Amino acid sequence: MDPVRHVRALVATWRGRFILAFVVVQLLAPLTYYIARRDPHDERYAWRMFSPMRMAQCKVDFSVDGQQVPLYSKFHEAWIEIAQRGRFVVIEEMASKLCADNKGKRVEVSLDCTYVDRKPVHYGGQNMCEHPNL
């Protein structure tokens, strides 16, 4: 069966439409990592198991009005481990919580990441309460 006829036949039934949608989504979803994801550390849905990026190690520090935050007394260590892999969305939410707990104060993040395949990168430095994205 030629591909056009194959697709036409699939579109004709609910099962076929489901198959088509599933395959298209699964084929294209990983592509978003390469072309549309702002956080290179976030490899979810991209099937990048054991990738070089998985080996990234980041040092993350939060400060409130210049005072370093003792992270382990604020967040479960599992969240800190994810932050140490550089996951932006988690770090931003952690900062957001600190902003909520310290209204009117300046919350800063310092994220220093080292990689297997690229030069170290520093993220952060701004007041996360005003500019919440890294």
Add this chain to the structure above:
Amino acid sequence: MAKRTRKRAAKRGGNKTADGNVAAPASQTPEPSKLKVDAPGRGKQRREALRAERNASAAAVDPASPQTPPEEPAFWFGFEVTWAKLLLGRFIFFGLLAVDALLNFAHAPRYGAGDFNVAQLPLFDLLMPTRTSYAVGQLLCAWLFVLAACGAATRLVLPLATVIYGWLYFSSHLDSYQHHYLVWLIVLLSCFVPWNKPSAEAVPATRVRSWALRLILVQLAILYLWAAISKMSPAWVDGRTLGTQIHGSMKALIESTVGIKAASVIVILVELTLAATVWNKRTWSIAAPLGLALHIGIVATNLEIGLFAWLMVGLYIFIVPDRIWLSMVEPLEPVRGYVGVVRDWFGGAIGWIVLFASMGLGLVVALFARFDYAPTVALVLIAVLIGAAIVDRKHVGRLAGANLLAFVVWIIVDRSSSSAADYYRFWGGSSRRLGDVKTSEYAYRKMTEVAPDDGQGHFQLGKLLLARDASEQGLAELRRAQQLEPLKSRAYTAEAKWLSTHGKKDEAVMKAREATIIDPNDSEARSLLDSLGGS
């Protein structure tokens, strides 16, 4: 072309199941005794008339005309595997998932800790799992997966498992393992696989059609393709990445044979080959040994990915050619007869009696499980089981057996792993670090009940008790820890510190000295001994 496509008319002749999958029975014609003889109702008459009209108009269409209804692609809708393979795959894969769920139970305390969560999908932000809901969810999943493994009420339990597993996964970044995402996709697709015996007459070689099973294999191919693409970078190809990811005997084996650099390239080639072969029956003889070698190799690397490598090995049951499974089940042919006889005992009213007995026994077994909330969840599951029995009335006996097996699996995993104790260990530790001392003490106390021979629970509980001046109990716990961990100095050091701050210098010196003898590198004990002038 005609061979490769299955026409609608031909499909109607098969034994169509609720999801549109077709079993290819030995005989296409039902026995006369099994035919329904009642006069059809008006609704049925109307449907039959409509169908006849549709068939007549379809027959009138010129087959060459573009108006012809498209044939269903045989690639999807003609995909068949033997019943033997489906049964084995079902039992092993869902059985592994049940065990995996119980092993994940230990991670429950991280959920909701510090009242912080980030959902993977914003939609789930309002559905933040807590320690309790995560723990209950994993117990439910384990039970549901055992029922699925046994083929009991799969049309009910698999959608339920999909919803619970999906909620646990997508509602928090805490579980961002890509393999859990894969598991969820497969469980979702499993809802459409006809897991049950296609007919009473089915034999191991009976072929079962399933587009969903083909889709699972295509999903695996997509995974391998993208996994290979992600590795096409200098940092992987030159061996740097693999070299830092694997350790131990596997690393030594690779270094002494092909070398890390060559192994890195081989991994990409294997993944590309699997992407091209894993979904195609004709190339299963290539995919099966390659894929099994890859995943067993990953098992040997001791990477901390839980049971995932084993789950992948389990999935290869569907990829190993059918003839291999058939040759393995052939000697078991006489056993099938006995199974059939035993199954018949549990039909009708007896089945319901056995089901209620199974509920009671299951509850008793759950009382002995050390998982938090186990008895409560078991009570909830009785209601689910009754619902499942109403839905799947023909297989009440099977439900009874599966229910009992599910609770036995709880007990086996509980007693053969540290999952239940780890749950309390992690809960106590995170509560202590987050400043909730009362909860921490409760968790460590529970840990000493669940795992009385584990020194850590006694040690941490002892320290917490001493910190709130429950000195007698605290010292008793520390001394229990010293008995259980004779090669660890920490309980001795903790006692020495407490003694030194409570005016018992001589006893403190003795304890600190014992600590330094056990572990000469214990800097805390050494400095305490120095400060007490006992060195």
